[in-house]
Amino acid sequence: MIFLLALLLVAAVFSTKLSARFGVPGLLLFLGLGLVAGSDGLGLIAFSDASLAKRIADLALVFVLFESGFHTSGAKLRAAFGPAVTLATAGVAATALALAAALHFLLRWPLERALLVGAIVSSTDAAALIAMLRQRSIRARVSTTLEVESATNDPMAIMLTVVLVETLVSGSPSGARLGPFLLRLAWQFGGGLAIGFAGGAVARFLFDRLDSENRGYYYALSIGVALLAFGAADAIGANGIIAVFFAGFRLGNSEFALKRGVSNFVEGVSSVANLGVFLLLGLLAFPRQFAGVWKEGLAAAALLTFVARPVAVLLFAAPFRFRFRELVFLAWGGIKGAVPIVLATYPAAAGLDPDGGIFNVVFFVVLASSLVQGGTLDLAAKVLRLAGGRLPKPPHSLELLSRGKTELELVELRVEPGVRGDGASLRELALPEGALVSAVMRQNAVLAPRGHTRLAAGDLIYVLAPPEDATRVAAVVNGPRPESPGTGAATLPPSAPPLPAGPGSDRG
Numbered sequence: 392m393i394f395l396l397a398l399l400l401v402a403a404v405f406s407t408k409l410s411a412r413f414g415v416p417g418l419l420l421f422l423g424l425g426l427v428a429g430s431d432g433l434g435l436i437a438f439s440d441a442s443l444a445k446r447i448a449d450l451a452l453v454f455v456l457f458e459s460g461f462h463t464s465g466a467k468l469r470a471a472f473g474p475a476v477t478l479a480t481a482g483v484a485a486t487a488l489a490l491a492a493a494l495h496f497l498l499r500w501p502l503e504r505a506l507l508v509g510a511i512v513s514s515t516d517a518a519a520l521i522a523m524l525r526q527r528s529i530r531a532r533v534s535t536t537l538e539v540e541s542a543t544n545d546p547m548a549i550m551l552t553v554v555l556v557e558t559l560v561s562g563s564p565s566g567a568r569l570g571p572f573l574l575r576l577a578w579q580f581g582g583g584l585a586i587g588f589a590g591g592a593v594a595r596f597l598f599d600r601l602d603s604e605n606r607g608y609y610y611a612l613s614i615g616v617a618l619l620a621f622g623a624a625d626a627i628g629a630n631g632i633i634a635v636f637f638a639g640f641r642l643g644n645s646e647f648a649l650k651r652g653v654s655n656f657v658e659g660v661s662s663v664a665n666l667g668v669f670l671l672l673g674l675l676a677f678p679r680q681f682a683g684v685w686k687e688g689l690a691a692a693a694l695l696t697f698v699a700r701p702v703a704v705l706l707f708a709a710p711f712r713f714r715f716r717e718l719v720f721l722a723w724g725g726i727k728g729a730v731p732i733v734l735a736t737y738p739a740a741a742g743l744d745p746d747g748g749i750f751n752v753v754f755f756v757v758l759a760s761s762l763v764q765g766g767t768l769d770l771a772a773k774v775l776r777l778a779g780g781r782l783p784k785p786p787h788s789l790e791l792l793s794r795g796k797t798e799l800e801l802v803e804l805r806v807e808p809g810v811r812g813d814g815a816s817l818r819e820l821a822l823p824e825g826a827l828v829s830a831v832m833r834q835n836a837v838l839a840p841r842g843h844t845r846l847a848a849g850d851l852i853y854v855l856a857p858p859e860d861a862t863r864v865a866a867v868v869n870g871p872r873p874e875s876p877g878t879g880a881a882t883l884p885p886s887a888p889p890l891p892a893g894p895g896s897d898r899g
Contacts, residue, residue, distance in 0.1 A: 395435050396670075399424055403666045419761050421666060422732075425673015438674040441739035441750070447671060448733040451664035453635050455729075456545060457617040458661030459517055460587075460639030461654065463542045467535050474711040475539035478721075482540070482703040483547040486725075487513040490691070490699035498690055503559055504749065510555050511735055511753050512695060514548035516728020516761075517541040520768075530777045533717050536708070537724045545730045546633040550579050552734045553630070556741050582629025584637055590620035591641020598647040609649045610656040616642065665729060672732045672754075680751050688755025695756060696764065700725040716775040723771045727760040801829070802856055804868050808848040812868040818842035823863050826856040 406420040428435045438444075468475070491509030494500040500508075520541045554575045594616040601608060617635055624634035643654070681688070701722040708721055735753035738744040772778035806812045812820060817828055817840055828840040832851040838844060846852065846868075856864050 395428070399428055399670050400663075400666060403670060419758065419765075421669030422673040422676075422758070425670040426676060426678055428670075429674040429676065431676075431678045436674055438671070439677075441675065441736045441747075444671055444675050445733075445736040445740040448668050448736060451668045452545075452549075452632060452730070452733060453617055453621050454614075454657075454660045454664045455668075456632050456636045457620075457639040458657045459542050459545070460636040460641075461643035461657050463539065463640050463643065465640075465644040468539055468543075471532065471535040471539045474708045474713070475536045476543065477707045477711075478536070478540045478703065479544035480547050482707045483513045483544050484551065485703040485706055486695075486699045487548075487551055489702045490695050493694040493698055494691060497694070498687070503743075506555060507552070507559075507738055507743070507749055508691060508752060508756075509699070510548065510551040511737075511749075512691075512727055512731045512756050513551065514544045514727075514730055515541040515725045516730070517545070520724060520726055529772050530717070533713070533720055533777060537721060541724075543636070546583070546630065546636050547580075548730060549632045549734065550576065550583075550630045552737055554579060556737050556743065559743060560741050578628065579630035580633060582627055583624050583631065583633030586624040586627070586629060586634040587620055587637025588641050590616065590623065590634060590638035591645070594638060594642045595645045595647045598642075598649070598653070601648065606649060606652055609653055613653050613657055614660070668729050668733060672729070672736075675736070676751070676754050677747075680747060681755060684748060684751045684755060688752050689759065691752055692756045692759035692763075695727075696723075696725070696760065716777065720771060720775050720777055723764055724768065725760075726764045726768070727757045731757050800856065802854045802864055804852050804854065804865055806846050806848055806850045806852065807869050809872075810848075810869045811872050812846045812852075813848045814845065816843050816845045820867055822854070822867050823856065823860040826854050826860060826864055829853045829855055 403421050403424055406424065427433060429438065487506070487509035489509075490512070491502075491505040494505035494508060495502050515537075517538075520537055557575070558571065594612075597612060597616070598609065601612060603609070616638065620634045620638035621631035624631040639657075647653075704718055704722040704725075709718060713721065731753050732750075735744075735750040738749050739747060744750060769778070822828075830853045831838040831840050831844060831846070832853075833847065833849070840852075852868065854864050
């Protein structure tokens, strides 16, 4: 069994190369491997325990959501706070209600089943969206809104599903459900938020006090912090996933010892958890059962894509003055991922889905969304005139690892065409005092920076600078070229002070 699982994991990792090359969402490939290896495929691994799948998936979600919060930039959150957070909260609820209403009134589904499916599929997939958006230069406000929304909307969908399942399981009369439901919702969100921010502050204190020469202890501490936030929220009846996300957010937007190494480790754990969940849920599905739900699945996917998601975007993004084509792209970017399939195990584990119908419909909806929306997101950006050229991937990267606090951070900048840095030598750039160019990457080569090194469009430069100077560094490199009086010709100031470079650099 371990040998087979290891083979599946290795195959899943290398399938990402196909995903990047052909634009196929990785989710489809991971689930496909699970389906092929499962009972209805080659029969290599038999798995049908929804309760066990839920417990494993819940643990995996802790690390997936912790990493999502950790890597949600506070600056991006502030830049797109209004539309992104509104879509991630009220927009998720609106998507769930709009889809439930459509399923109930148009397809005559029982109300409870329609509400469950609506809540389960109401969030978007951060991993797929962010990976696609960062491969292409898409209008900043639109891409940032989608990135932040997808990174922050899973907790709302999870909370809605959990509270709805608990309310239905309680068996209380329908008229008495609304009050307790809303109170439970408020406590889950408020309690999770408070525990998350407090947990992030405590985590930062612990990292700074550890002072160990063994990096592994810092990585182990990050796992403990994520589990501690989840467990503390669960102990008081709040939502552990919300707590985990905001603990990661608070920690990731703080400075602490060995932050870069912890960031890489958290990303690695999240990737393993994501792959594991995809493969597990692929094993749990039985493709033969899709024959009985494919019509329902297609109808639900169509209503979600063309009715529920657009309704939510129009209600909660349009007031923020997006253009119509930007709203269309925001609606088309509502790609579904692993979280809905994980949430589909909740009704089954609670006895609300004895025949597996809800799980199979949700599975089918996610597959359709990933294939149709995920496979055409790049095309949609081109058609709507929101996309620039595909961004090249640098063959190298630099990282700054520090076991203690540091007053410097490593700033990575890409030199854009026609800006101040394009064609300028490092000596000619008036960067803030104390900024130190550590490397210049051009195509497949790493250049040692010298005063006479001349930059070109597309170069990546790495600059060590104090955090407060990071914005100024970017403004100097990618700012507009000054013009000579009366000529309009772009020239660099002759009196610009020399830029400090690495040891042995040519300063003169």
